[in-house]
Amino acid sequence: MTSRLDLRPIIKTKEFEKSTDEEKFQTLTLRPILKLQNDLLLGLFKNYITESKIMYYSLSPENKVLFIENSLQKNIVLKNKLIGVTLGMLTIEELAVYSADTNLYNKRIMSLLIERIRSQISLLV
Numbered sequence: 229m230t231s232r233l234d235l236r237p238i239i240k241t242k243e244f245e246k247s248t249d250e251e252k253f254q255t256l257t258l259r260p261i262l263k264l265q266n267d268l269l270l271g272l273f274k275n276y277i278t279e280s281k282i283m284y285y286s287l288s289p290e291n292k293v294l295f296i297e298n299s300l301q302k303n304i305v306l307k308n309k310l311i312g313v314t315l316g317m318l319t320i321e322e323l324a325v326y327s328a329d330t331n332l333y334n335k336r337i338m339s340l341l342i343e344r345i346r347s348q349i350s351l352l353v
Contacts, residue, residue, distance in 0.1 A: 232317055236260035253325055254336050261317045262340055266348075268313055273299075273345055274352055276306050285353075293346055300342050311337055 241255050262269065276299065277284045284295060299306060314337050318326060326333050345352075 232319055235264055236317075237263050239263065250329075250332060250336070253322075253333070254340070257318070257322050257325075258314065258333070258337060258340060261314050262337075262344055265313050265317060266344065269310060269341065270345065270348060270351060272306075272309055272313065276303070277352065289349070292349055292352075296345050296349070297342055300338055300345070307338065310341055 237260055239255070239259055247255070273296075280299070282295065284292065287295060300310070301307075311334055315323070315326065
């Protein structure tokens with residue numbers, strides 16, 4: 229059986245000499261998980277757009293960006309779904325690291341998700 233680690237894409241990174249443990253965890257664990265889960269994350273956000281009954285597709289590009297940011301920051305149900313998709317790909321060891329400071333890592337996950345979805349706004353059709 230393939231392990232979760234084997235499924236993750238390899239992302240080229242800079243040296244980690246001056247990085248904090250949190251930055252290393254973000255780069256080595258969270259970013260590859262979000263890249264792996266990209267299609268699912270975008271699909272969940274598309275479903276949210278449909279369910280929200282907001283005329284997203286008629287918004288200006290600037291307002292689409294604001295809608296994405298506000299939705300991911302303020303909608304707790306959506307936020308928890310997307311964090312859950314991310315956490316589901318952690319190993320037990322990584323879960324222990326995450327559990328040591330859930331608030332910090334949740335903020336990092338959401339920041340990465342906002343940037344990821346914003347950068348793929350053209351795919352939200």
